[in-house]
Amino acid sequence: GVVAKANSKSTIWYRPDSLKELGAQPPKTWEELLSLTKKYKDAGKTPWAVGAGDGWPLTDWFESIYLYKYGPDKYDKLFAGDLPFTDPSVKGALQEMVKIINGENVPGGIERALGTAFVDSIGQVFGTNPKAELYYEGGFVGGIALGEVNPKLRVGKDIDFFPFPTIDPQHGQPLLGAGDVAVAFENNDDVKKLMEFLASPEAGTTWVSTGAIVSPNKGVELSAYPNPLVRKEAQQVREAETFAFDGSDLLPGALGTEWPTVLQGVIKTPDKIDQLLTEFQDQASAEFGA
Structure with a gap:
C-alpha cells in the first residue's frame, strides 16, 4: 500500500x-x-x-x-x-x-x-x-x-x-495524525503504474494544490501548498519525529x-x-x- x-x-x-x-x-x-x-x-x-x-x-x-x-x-x-x-x-x-x-x-x-x-x-x-x-x-x-x-x-x-x-x-x-492508504488488490502493469504514480511527488503536488490535504511525500515542495495554513501543517507533519495514527480508526x-x-x-x-x-x-x- x-x-x-x-x-x-x-x-x-x-x-x-x-x-x-x-x-x-x-x-x-x-x-x-x-x-x-x-x-x-x-x-x-x-x-x-x-x-x-x-x-x-x-x-x-x-x-x-x-x-x-x-x-x-x-x-x-x-x-x-x-x-x-x-x-x-x-x-x-x-x-x-x-x-x-x-x-x-x-x-x-x-x-x-x-x-x-x-x-x-x-x-x-x-x-x-x-x-x-x-x-x-x-x-x-x-x-x-x-x-x-x-x-x-x-x-x-x-x-x-x-x-x-x-x-x-x-x-x-x-504528532497525532491520520491518513488514507491506497492498496492494490491486483498485480498487473496498469495497477503498478497507478501505485507508482500515487507514490510520486508529481501526484502529491497535484493533490496538495486543492489545499485540503497534506502529502506524506517529502519530495513535494512546501511552495506547492496553496495557503499558509496548510503549508504550516505540512511542515508540522514533515518535521514530526513520531507519527501516531488515529487510534479509534484502528479499533x-x-x-x-x-x-x-x-x-x-x-x-x-x-x-x-x-x-x-x-x-x-x-x-x-x-x-x-x-
Missing part, C-alpha cells in the same frame, strides 16, 4: 486577534492551555467549541491527551488491545479532557455541545458571529473554516493554529463506533468514567480476543 495523503491532528485553532486582545500568547504546555482557558472565562468569554454531537472529535481529543501524557508506546498498546481501557492511564487522560470539555467552557453547556455537529462547532469560533474562542481538531479545519464557514477570514488575524501543547516533557511533541469491529459514544457519556457524566470504561473493556476483550 501507499500512504497517499495525511493530516495532522495536533493542531489547536484560534483567532489571533482574540488572543492579542486578551494579552496572551499561544500556550506551549498543557498547564498553560488550562490557564488560557481560565483567562478567557475570567474575561467573560466562552473558551472552547466542541462538535460533540458527531462523537469522533472527542476521540481525537482523548487520543491527543493520552499520547502527550503517556507517550507513543503506551498509546500503541492501548489501541492494539495490549492494554485494557480500564488501565488507570485511560481515566487519567479522560480526567484531563473534562478539565476543558465541561459545561462551563462550551457554548450552551454540555447538552448543547452534544447536539452540535462538527462543522457547526467550527462556526462557533470562526463564523461571522463567534460564540467561542478556541477549537481543537485536525489540519483540515482551516480549509473548512475558509471554504464553508467564513470565506472572509484573514489568515494570521482571524484564524491560525498552534501545536498541541506538551503535557509530559519526557514525551515531547509526538476492530464495533469498537470504533462504540468508543465515541463512551466519550459522549464521559463528558455528560464524568462521575461515571469507571463504569463506562469497564463496560467498554468488556466489549474490547471480546473484539480483541482477550
